[in-house]
Amino acid sequence: MSHRRIRFYGAAGQLGTIAVTLLGLLLLTFFIGRLMPADPVRAIVGEDATRETYEQVYRSLGLDRPLWEQFAYYLGDVFTGNFGTSIRTGQPVIQDILHVMPATIELATFAILIGAGLGVPLGVFAAVNKDRWLDHVVRVFSLFGHSMPIFWTGMIALIVFYAHLGLVGGSGRMDQFYIGLVEERTGFLLIDSLIAGEMDVFWSALNHIILPAALLGYSSSAYITRMTRSFMLDQLGQEYVTTARVKGLSRNQTIWQHAFVNIRVQLVTIIALAYGSLLEGAVLIETVFAWPGFGQYLTNNLITGDMNAVMTCVLIVGVIFIGLNLLSDVLYRIFDPRTR
Amino acid sequence: MEKPILEVDNLRIRYGGASVEAVRGVSFTLGRERLGIVGESGSGKSTVGRALLRLLPGATITADTLRFGELELLTLSEKAMLKVRGRRMSMILQDPKFSLNPIRRVGDQVGETYLRHFRCSKAEARDKALAMLEAVKIRDPERVYDQYPHEISGGMGQRVMIAMMLLADPDLVIADEPTSALDVTVRLQVLNILDSLVRDRGIGLIMISHDLNLVRNFCDRVLIMYAGRVVETLAARDLDRAQHPYTRGLLAAQPRIGGARAPLAVLDRQPEWLEEKA
Numbered sequence: 001m002s003h004r005r006i007r008f009y010g011a012a013g014q015l016g017t018i019a020v021t022l023l024g025l026l027l028l029t030f031f032i033g034r035l036m037p038a039d040p041v042r043a044i045v046g047e048d049a050t051r052e053t054y055e056q057v058y059r060s061l062g063l064d065r066p067l068w069e070q071f072a073y074y075l076g077d078v079f080t081g082n083f084g085t086s087i088r089t090g091q092p093v094i095q096d097i098l099h100v101m102p103a104t105i106e107l108a109t110f111a112i113l114i115g116a117g118l119g120v121p122l123g124v125f126a127a128v129n130k131d132r133w134l135d136h137v138v139r140v141f142s143l144f145g146h147s148m149p150i151f152w153t154g155m156i157a158l159i160v161f162y163a164h165l166g167l168v169g170g171s172g173r174m175d176q177f178y179i180g181l182v183e184e185r186t187g188f189l190l191i192d193s194l195i196a197g198e199m200d201v202f203w204s205a206l207n208h209i210i211l212p213a214a215l216l217g218y219s220s221s222a223y224i225t226r227m228t229r230s231f232m233l234d235q236l237g238q239e240y241v242t243t244a245r246v247k248g249l250s251r252n253q254t255i256w257q258h259a260f261v262n263i264r265v266q267l268v269t270i271i272a273l274a275y276g277s278l279l280e281g282a283v284l285i286e287t288v289f290a291w292p293g294f295g296q297y298l299t300n301n302l303i304t305g306d307m308n309a310v311m312t313c314v315l316i317v318g319v320i321f322i323g324l325n326l327l328s329d330v331l332y333r334i335f336d337p338r339t340r
Numbered sequence: 341m342e343k344p345i346l347e348v349d350n351l352r353i354r355y356g357g358a359s360v361e362a363v364r365g366v367s368f369t370l371g372r373e374r375l376g377i378v379g380e381s382g383s384g385k386s387t388v389g390r391a392l393l394r395l396l397p398g399a400t401i402t403a404d405t406l407r408f409g410e411l412e413l414l415t416l417s418e419k420a421m422l423k424v425r426g427r428r429m430s431m432i433l434q435d436p437k438f439s440l441n442p443i444r445r446v447g448d449q450v451g452e453t454y455l456r457h458f459r460c461s462k463a464e465a466r467d468k469a470l471a472m473l474e475a476v477k478i479r480d481p482e483r484v485y486d487q488y489p490h491e492i493s494g495g496m497g498q499r500v501m502i503a504m505m506l507l508a509d510p511d512l513v514i515a516d517e518p519t520s521a522l523d524v525t526v527r528l529q530v531l532n533i534l535d536s537l538v539r540d541r542g543i544g545l546i547m548i549s550h551d552l553n554l555v556r557n558f559c560d561r562v563l564i565m566y567a568g569r570v571v572e573t574l575a576a577r578d579l580d581r582a583q584h585p586y587t588r589g590l591l592a593a594q595p596r597i598g599g600a601r602a603p604l605a606v607l608d609r610q611p612e613w614l615e616e617k618a
Contacts, residue, residue, distance in 0.1 A: 239438035245395055246433070247453045247504065248426030258441050336443055337488040 014329065018322060025318040029311045030074050034067070040307050043087050078315070084308035088301065093312045096297065101316075102187030103173060104286075104293035107216065108278035110209055114217025115224055116271050122221070123228020127236060128255060138225065146222035153215055154288035161211055169208035171290035178204050212289045216282055220274045227270045228263070235259040265335045272324040280317050345511050345544045346370040346392070349405035353384070353391050356398040362387050364568040370512070374538065374545040376555030376576065378590075379565035385548045388565075389514040392546075393431060394421050409511060427457040430505040431514040432534070435521035436497025440489040447473070447485025450504045457508045472503040476533050495526035502534055512544040519554070531558055552579065552590060564590075567614050586613055 033040075041058050049057075062070055077083070083093040119142075126138040162170045169175060173189050178201045182193050190209070193201035235241065236259055244254040283295035294313070301309040332339050346369065353363040363384040368375070377385045390396050392406075394413065406413040408429065416424070430453075433439035441449055451469035454460065460468075466485070473481035476499040489497060498518060505513060518534065519527040535558055538545045549555050555562050556576050564572040564587045572584040582588055592605040 239433055239435065240441040242395065243433055243439045243501075243504075244441070244452075246393060246425055246431045248422050248424075248456045248508075249452075250422055258444075262441070262443055338442065338490050 010333075014326070018326065021322055022319075025315065025322070026075060026078060027071070029315045029318070030071050032314060033074075033307050033311045034070075036305070036307060036310075043305055043307070083312040086301075086306055086309045088304050088306045088309065093309045096309065097294070097312060097316065099187065100292060100294050100297040103189075103291060104279060104282075104295065106188050106190060107209060107213055107282070107286075107291060107293060108275060110213035111216035111220065111278055111282075112271065112275045114214055115220035115274060118217065119221035119224025120228050120267060123225040124232050124255065124260065126225065126229045127232035128251075130233060138229075142222040142225040144222075145218045146226075148219070149284075150215060150219055150282070151284040151288050153219075154212070154285050157211055157215055158288070168211045169204060171288075172208060173291065174201060174204040174208055208289075212282075212285050212291060216278060216285055220278065223274060224267075224271060228267060231263040231266050232259060235262050238262075261335075265332050268331045268335070269328045272328045276321050276324045279320050344369040344371050345409060347405050347407040348388075348392075349403060351388065351391065351401070351403040351406060353387055353396065353402075354400045355396075356400070360568075362399075362568055363391070366565070366568075366570050368563055368570065368573065370544050370546065372542050372544055373560045374535075374547060374558060376547045376549060376559035376562040377565060378549055378552060378555050378562055380550060382567075383565040384568040385565050386516050389431060389516050389546060389548050392512075392514060393425055393429060394418075395425075423457070426453050426505075426510070427508045428510050429512045429514070430508070430510045431516060432498075432501050432505050432518045434517045436489065436494055436501050437521065439501060440497060442489055444488075445485065446487050446489060446492065446500050447481075450485075450500060450507060453504050453507045468507060469503070472507045473500070475506075475537065476500070476503045478503075493526075494522050495530055498522060498530050499533060502530070502537070506537055506541070506543070509541060510543060512546070513538065514546045514548065516548045517550070518547070520549075520551070527554075552594065555579075569614075571613060585610065 040061060041054055041063070045053050045057050058064060062073055065073075081094065083097075085091065086093045086096055089096055122138050122142070126135045129135045158170065161167045172179075178198075182189070182196045182198050182201050185192050185195060189205040190202060193199075193205055232255075236255075238259075241254055241259055244258045245251075249257070279294070282293075283299050285291065286293045286295045294316075298310070298313045300306075301313060348369070349367045351363055351366040352361050354361045366384070366388060377388065379385045387396065387399075391399070391401050392408070392413065394401070394416075401414065403414060408424070411420075411424065413421075413424075440446065447466065447469050450472060451462075451465035454468045455462070455465040458465075470481045470485060473484060478484050478496060478499055484492065484496070484500075489500075492500070498521075502518075515534065519530055522530060531554070534545075537543070545559075547555060547559055556579050559576045562574055562576050562579060563570050564574075564582070564584065566586050572582060572587050574582060579587075580591065582591065586607070586609075589605065589607040593607060595604060
């Protein structure tokens with residue numbers, strides 16, 4: 001009973017924290033919208049509009065009302081799913097975002113699978129072989145991934161793997177030929193093409209995503225490797241590792257069954273954060289590979305001062321991070337009995 | 341005399357990169373008895389214990405003989421060593437706060453020893469673990485089995501440790517300062533449990549400690565180590581008749597209840613204690 005009550009309060013407290021964070025986030029996006037030097041009215045009416053037109057639009061946007069009232073309207077809009085219209089595209093912002101987000105999610109998910117799939121084993125490997133040449137190789141490898149500017153590696157990779165070797169597809173999400181062939185249902189091209197049974201499109205999409213995803217994955221694996229290595233070194237120095245060896249477990253069994261299970265929690269946290277920053281949009285790689293994703297969208301909006309769209313993008317990035325933090329909190333509770 | 345469990349002759353251990361050996365020519369034999377190894381911090385007593393299990397990463401171990409039963413430990417492959425550790429020789433570590441895996445259930449950690457060395461089902465390992473928890477006088481084994489290390493006390497943790505290390509019925513148990521992390525009040529309790537289990541099962545015991553009184557009460561024989569060497573070996577009951585000046589110094593430095601209030605004697609270390617006997 002008491003256990004259940006503690007859990008209930010824990011969950012309630014968590015929800016409270018999320019609500020407060022969300023409110024703070026909304027305040028932030030609201031004030032970004034108000035304080036940015038861009039003039040939303042001017043952006044709509046253009047430079048040549050008469051004073052009267054300007055005043056009219058100014059009032060219709062509610063900008064003559066007190067700030068708190070404007071914020072209340074903003075809250076109401078957000079909770080009814082109305083994020084305004086993009087000045088740049090003339091479409092509802094939410095529709096634009098729903099269009100670009102799947103491309104980024106697809107790329108980011110692919111990339112994090114590569115990053116974690118590469119980084120975690122390498123980190124463990126490096127920790128186990130600390131200060132031996134294998135460790136040094138891994139460290140140089142990950143340092144390389146961390147310090148190479150990704151637009152440069154992106155271009156080099158395109159030149160080598162696409163232009164010269166022809167192993168992968170070039171820029172875009174699929175070959176020009178296939179564009180518009182598959183009906184957009186989820187927006188995830190790999191899934192849509194499978195649903196439609198268009199295997200050619202699927203292979204083309206896979207061929208296009210593999211290179212940018214590998215580059216992003218490599219660059220985030222650098223961080224994941226380093227963190228895994230240091231978490232693992234921490235655990236390998238613990239006395240319970242000796243206990244496991246004394247019981248007769250082999251080195252590998254000890255590493256994976258005892259030490260590794262103790263770093264899962266920390267790993268989940270850093271992988272979630274790495275995933276978050278990938279979702280936020282990899283502007284550079286999206287630009288190099290002409291990937292129509294969230295990063296490009298956000299950057300274009302910033303450049304053109306499309307305030308409704310910028311506010312919504314910031315809000316989405318914030319929500320993504322709140323969500324990932326929540327996820328890692330929940331996993332903490334599952335993985336570590338001491339936090340229950 | 342019965343065949344000894346363990347014969348150690350001229351054991352030398354050097355940690356990687358160190359200029360001097362941590363253990364310099366230690367020799368002793370062990371039958372079905374309880375042997376205490378006493379010495380100050382850094383004297384090499386724990387190093388000897390870990391060397392027997394070949395769990396000293398980065399250290400170089402050499403010996404003329406390091407025979408355990410019919411096995412020559414130093415020439416054994418790592419694979420063969422895996423069958424020795426936990427099954428035939430095990431070690432009780434110092435502090436259960438650190439020596440138990442914090443995120444695995446206590447009972448599973450105990451049962452793992454059995455699972456590792458015998459072909460059996462998980463249910464069978466669980467039964468063995470429960471029986472062993474009972475043998476170390478844990479009152480409610482079923483409940484404790486499902487608890488995590490942070491949920492049990494230090495004394496109970498050390499009893500869990502004992503259960504884990506005796507479960508596969510080894511020939512030799514090394515207890516590396518098994519009670520120094522415990523409250524004085526539970527020390528005796530834990531030691532008595534260990535003592536009776538070791539006696540009942542005829543297990544050889546090496547008790548590594550810096551506590552002369554503890555060793556006097558729970559061991560048959562005592563090795564006194566100083567700076568990586570055994571300076572004196574004697575029966576526990578003869579401890580008061582020790583010859584070596586180091587041992588005499590240690591004894592003299594002990595406080596006694598009801599003794600004179602004079603300042604305790606301080607060891608006067610002599611450089612010749614460091615020299616190896618020819």
